[in-house]
């Protein structure tokens with residue numbers, strides 16, 4: 001393992017200036033250190049945008065690098081093949097290897113991508129090296145030297161990072177407590193809308209929903225980050241008499257913010273979209289999102305949702321959900337929540353397989 005400080009120092013020594021990406025816990029150490037330095041790390045909305053930010057920096061004479069989880073590799077393939085490779089833009093990318101080498105030791109959503117990551121990149125002609133968990137400082141510097149040769153030849157090299165290869169660092173200190181806990185907000189939503197189909201975004205939200213209000217009409221996402229509202233839209237359009245509530249995260253909503261416009265355009269009356277905004281990617285270690293400078297309710301209104309409200313208290317959440325259920329939507333509700341404390345409950349897939357949970361949800365919708 002190399003220390004997070006040595007990872008960052010190695011890149012600085014090679015002349016890298018700008019870092020960007022979407023967090024994976026594997027990069028929690030470097031992102032925390034870069035964040036502490038101020039503007040050296042740009043939190044991108046999704047992995048494709050991260051690569052495009054890096055491409056722009058290269059065009060402007062910079063030397064950037066990108067960090068992402070392999071679950072987000074698909075988001076990056078388009079700008080890799082049709083921007084970075086087409087224009088010969090030298091960008092260095094680090095990709096964590098969830099689900100590798102043994103997918104059975106990781107969560108089910110990494111089972112396909114873990115073994116496929118290297119093959120996908122090689123099929124696209126991208127040079128790949130592996131940063132192993134037992135790597136030394138010298139080994140890392142050799143990897144960087146090899147990458148530098150690829151960059152000089154105007155190629156975009158990838159370093160695939162085995163779990164445990166990079167050390168951790170102190171995560172950013174939690175800001176002022178926003179008051180309402182996400183588990184409490186989730187419990188109130190489920191209680192106020194007992195017959196709604198609930199779709200929970202990937203990460204801790206699904207785990208909390210499973211703990212506080214498991215029911216057959218819940219769909220727990222694991223992976224496919226950013227697509228909760230699109231799933232909710234598909235359900236709402238297909239089952240127009242079924243109330244549908246999406247429980248989103250701020251990082252996830254930002255990842256595919258364009259779906260707000262699709263929902264506003266399609267205007268399903270039976271959809272309520274709730275974002276639990278803690279201003280961080282908490283499930284990957286608390287790295288900041290950009291939501292502190294974005295009004296989600298303003299964006300939803302602009303996108304054509306019928307109503308959009310901001311909530312901070314239990315009563316405000318209860319009233320917002322009750323109002324949304326009583327009147328045609330689509331509705332939007334942004335709930336400012338604090339960062340989680342204490343033990344995070346287990347995933348739904350600790351109790352049943354992802355396929356069984358999905359089938360249970362589909363059967364419940366069919367019976368409704």
Ligand SMILES: Cc1ncc(C[n+]2csc(CCOP(=O)(O)OP(=O)(O)O)c2C)c(N)n1
Pocket residue numbers: 022023024069071072073075201202203204205223224225248249250251252253278280281282283284289
């Ligand atoms: C496409 C993709 N990129 C990155 C990840 C890694 N990841 C899992 S959960 C998560 C953070 C989600 O943040 P947010 O939606 O704000 O919810 P929170 O964790 O704060 O509850 C990230 C980055 C992923 N699963 N998929």
